[in-house]
Amino acid sequence: MHWIDLLVFVIYMIAMLGVGFFFLNKNKSTDDYYVGGRSMSSWHVGLSVVATDVGGGFSIGLGGLGFTMGLSGSWMLFTGLLGAWLAAVILIPRLSELPQFKQLFTFPQIFSIFYDKKTALLAGIISAIGYAGFTSSQLLAGAKLASSTFTGLNLQNALIIMGVIAVVYTVMGGLKAVIYTDTIQWALLLSGLVFIGLPLGYIEVGGYSEIKRILPNEFLSLGNITWQDLVNWGVTIIPIWFVGMTLYQRIYACKSKKEAQKAWYIAGAFEWPVMAFMGVLLGMFARVGAEAGMFAYMGYESAEGMDAETGLPMLLRTILPAGLMGLMMSAYFSAVLSTADSCLMASSGNLVTDIIGYKNPDQKKFLRLSQLMTLVIGALALLLASVMQSVLELMLYSYAFMVSGLFVPVLGGLFTRKPNPNAAFWSMLLGGGTTISLILLVEELPLGLDANIFGISISLITFLILNQVKSK
DSSP states (O other), X not given: OOHHXXXXXXXXXXXHHHHHHHHXXXXXXXXXXXXXXXXXXXXXXXXXXXXXXXXXXXXXXXXHHHHHHGGGGGHHHHHHHHHHHHIIIIIHHHHHTSTTGGGOOSSTHHHHHHSOHHHHHHHHHHHHHHHHHHHHHHHHHHHHHHHHHSTTOOHHHHHHHHHHHHHHHHHHHHHHHHHHHHHHHHHHXXXXXXXXXXXXHHHHTTXXXXXXXXXOGGGGOTTOSOHHHHHHHHHHHTTHHHHOHHHHHHHHHBSSHHHHHHHHHHHHHIIIIIIHHHHHHHHHHHXXXXXXXXXXXXXXXXXXXXXXXXXXXXXXHHHOOTTHHHHHXXXXXXXXXXXXXXXXXXXXXXXXXXXXXOOOSOHHHHHHHHHHXXXXXXXXXXXXXXXXXXXXXXXXXXXXXXXXXXXXXXXXXXXXXXXXXXXXXXXXXXXXHHHHHHHHHOSSOGGGOOHHHHHHHXXXXXXXHHTTSXXX
16 A cells, blocks of 8 residues: 555544544433434434444445345345335334433333333443444454554454544544444445446456456346345344344434434435445455456455455445545545444443433532443454454344344334333343344255344234233
8 A cells, every 4th residue: 555545544443533533522321422412413313323334344344245136135134124214114203202212312211111121231232242343343354454554564454553543532532423434434435336436347357348248237236136135135124123222322412313314315315226236336346356357466366265354345446546545545544433433322222221220410520430341342242353254244244143032022012001020021032032042053045044033023022922821
């Protein structure tokens, strides 16, 4: 990497740390730290939501899908659009009607309202573990970007650098720093892709004629996908909009119900088609470049043997001139950080508020404990990332665990009169337990379906049966 690119990149990282430092002394209470003072506008929140949800993991993951299956990989984020708009219509109005709405900090707190403290504790544990895993996936995405971009930087060292930067500014700044940096990061990523990545990538690989010559015909079709893929993505991603701690924090942070709904409509529209097609197109360009021998100087004569998720950063490293390379890498690292910081805040909030149950009228002590737990979870997420290989796999595992444990009880609480706490508790335990057991122990499931489908099915059956039994 040219020294100009390195300089641009370093300045960007320092600026992100500066935002965190700026908000360090601005946070006077847990309202400020966890829900941004409940005063955020729809555009700030909407861009923060899509930056968090798509982020670096899905950006790198979508590039990998474009590399392996072409345009049809974009359908993954169509489920994100559906989830966002369904949540805007169904979840946000119901949630805002709760009398305790203005006092809520975390997602599992609604389980205390609908059920009991024991159920809320279990929800907090599931959410904290899931978001720690999701944080790990983002740090791994950043490390893959860095190690594929910077000569002489291996994956483990890149992981440490990314982890330290993401954790430090999140610890300092809280949700306000997260939302404002997300807006900056999202604008940088979007402009970088539209004005730099896509046009230069298209030109350098030889344009449409070369793309059509090298790629199989199915890569240029939206039908290169199985029904199992669509079902697996839909069942894993749509429900996360109803159980995601990062999303609840942003609902609480909005000025009003209408602002929150508007933010969710904005987020959905940006997820698909905007980010979906940009991600897979860059992945396709990388595949064309690989097959044409563009990466031979890195030891890859063709796409065979390449990690699909590193194809995109290799392409950018190869085609971008000095200066633009630094801007584009900053854009992608922006996406990584925008998701990592939000997931870290979510897991920290679960641990402090829902699991430890720390309640202290001294806001400074509460704030310092929150920052300490954010640091601890960040370190654990870094350790997990060091033993994983696939960004998309780690993300979807984390999503699946949370969805199979939490989705059914959330719907039960929102739309069932006097739901049984025991039904919710065992639904979470058996649903989440089934999914994680299948992921760890079973290599191939019937019909090619995801472990999450079986977990949700067990969760639903358990809830329906036990909800017929009166609570004692």
